[in-house]
Amino acid sequence: MDDARDRVAAAAGCASREVIFTSGGTEADNLALRGVLERWGAERGRHLVVSAVEHEAVLTTARGLAEAGRAELTVVGCDRAGRIDPAEVAGAVRPDTVLVSVMLANNEVGTVQDVPGIAAAVHARNPRALVHTDAVQALGRLPLGLDALGVDLLSISAHKAYGPQGVGALVARHGVFPAAQVTGGGQERGRRSGTENVAGVVGFGAAAEVAERRRETAAPELSHLAGWLTDLLTESVRGLEPTGDPAARLPGLCSFVVSGCRSELLLAVLDELGVSASAGSACSSGAPVPSHVLTAMGFGDLAGSALRLSLGRSTTQALVDAVAGRVQMAVARVRAGGGIAAPIR
Numbered sequence: 001m002d003d004a005r006d007r008v009a010a011a012a013g014c015a016s017r018e019v020i021f022t023s024g025g026t027e028a029d030n031l032a033l034r035g036v037l038e039r040w041g042a043e044r045g046r047h048l049v050v051s052a053v054e055h056e057a058v059l060t061t062a063r064g065l066a067e068a069g070r071a072e073l074t075v076v077g078c079d080r081a082g083r084i085d086p087a088e089v090a091g092a093v094r095p096d097t098v099l100v101s102v103m104l105a106n107n108e109v110g111t112v113q114d115v116p117g118i119a120a121a122v123h124a125r126n127p128r129a130l131v132h133t134d135a136v137q138a139l140g141r142l143p144l145g146l147d148a149l150g151v152d153l154l155s156i157s158a159h160k161a162y163g164p165q166g167v168g169a170l171v172a173r174h175g176v177f178p179a180a181q182v183t184g185g186g187q188e189r190g191r192r193s194g195t196e197n198v199a200g201v202v203g204f205g206a207a208a209e210v211a212e213r214r215r216e217t218a219a220p221e222l223s224h225l226a227g228w229l230t231d232l233l234t235e236s237v238r239g240l241e242p243t244g245d246p247a248a249r250l251p252g253l254c255s256f257v258v259s260g261c262r263s264e265l266l267l268a269v270l271d272e273l274g275v276s277a278s279a280g281s282a283c284s285s286g287a288p289v290p291s292h293v294l295t296a297m298g299f300g301d302l303a304g305s306a307l308r309l310s311l312g313r314s315t316t317q318a319l320v321d322a323v324a325g326r327v328q329m330a331v332a333r334v335r336a337g338g339g340i341a342a343p344i345r
């Protein structure tokens with residue numbers, strides 16, 4: 001456990017004692033929001049600021065707290081590339097703002113936010129407001145660090161970096177001490193009780209070390225392959241538009257909207273063709289709900305036509321070429337069915 005904590009801390013850019021192991025990114029996000037509100041709400045205020053493109057783990061939690069009357073919530077919008085404006089976030093901050101939560105890299109469209117700029121703007125407006133970033137997508141792909149990002153809390157999850165599912169961490173700056181949401185025997189320095197998931201934590205430590213060691217070489221390779229795939233598809237598929245910020249994107253994430261293709265139909269055909277793709281976030285893929293991220297980005301009806309392809313360690317140039325061909329085929333099939341997938345043989 002100690003060894004794994006050191007490795008995770010090295011990858012996350014914090015001190016080992018600042019790592020709180022959790023059951024994953026969702027619990028880490030919950031601990032950040034609920035724990036900070038409970039610890040600091042009475043003293044500093046109960047106002048939360050989150051962005052409209054957060055993962056459900058943040059957005060649903062923040063909305064739930066507001067609906068229950070335990071917090072006041074301001075949701076800050078984004079532009080068509082999914083970018084959050086630091087000045088707009090700072091403009092939403094009030095004297096009673098206890099926490100601002102803006103993710104580092106978006107899981108649906110890959111846009112990387114200017115978290116250091118956002119944190120600086122928030123702290124300039126209200127030095128007591130804490131800043132959390134959901135960095136679940138970024139582990140092993142972008143440099144992390146409480147100081148480098150200027151944040152007080154940061155969530156990560158092992159399975160996004162080839163570690164085991166069901167383990168993650170909230171990194172909380174020394175002194176922040178979010179109130180435990182799982183209480184009991186006082187494990188994790190009283191911040192998260194329960195016998196530790198030792199096997200998961202050890203796996204997380206190993207995965208975090210490998211991910212961090214490989215990051216500087218892996219990230220440019222992934223960006224190159226993702227750019228290649230994006231170019232191939234934009235040139236060959238009419239009505240396909242890349243989404244997210246082309247200038248600041250998560251290495252290895254390709255995202256599009258495809259006019260005339262409902263996501264659920266496209267995913268079903270791609271699955272038959274042996275391509276694992278997703279539409280909205282992985283957690284809700286398959287469910288025909290338009291992406292809240294694309295909706296916030298102003299895509300309107302096209303928010304139901306999202307396609308996301310995630311590249312990883314095993315992705316080669318040959319695989320990218322093959323996938324591009326199958327996406328072309330799948331789009332043609334869905335369109336030929338007039339929006340209903342042609343029978344799959």
Ligand SMILES: Cc1ncc(COP(=O)(O)O)c(C=O)c1O
Pocket residue numbers: 023024025026027029055057103105106107134136137157158166167168281282283
């Ligand atoms: C940005 C983001 N936050 C949070 C989560 C939730 O993490 P976990 O699946 O470990 O609960 C995910 C998972 O997909 C994610 O992409």
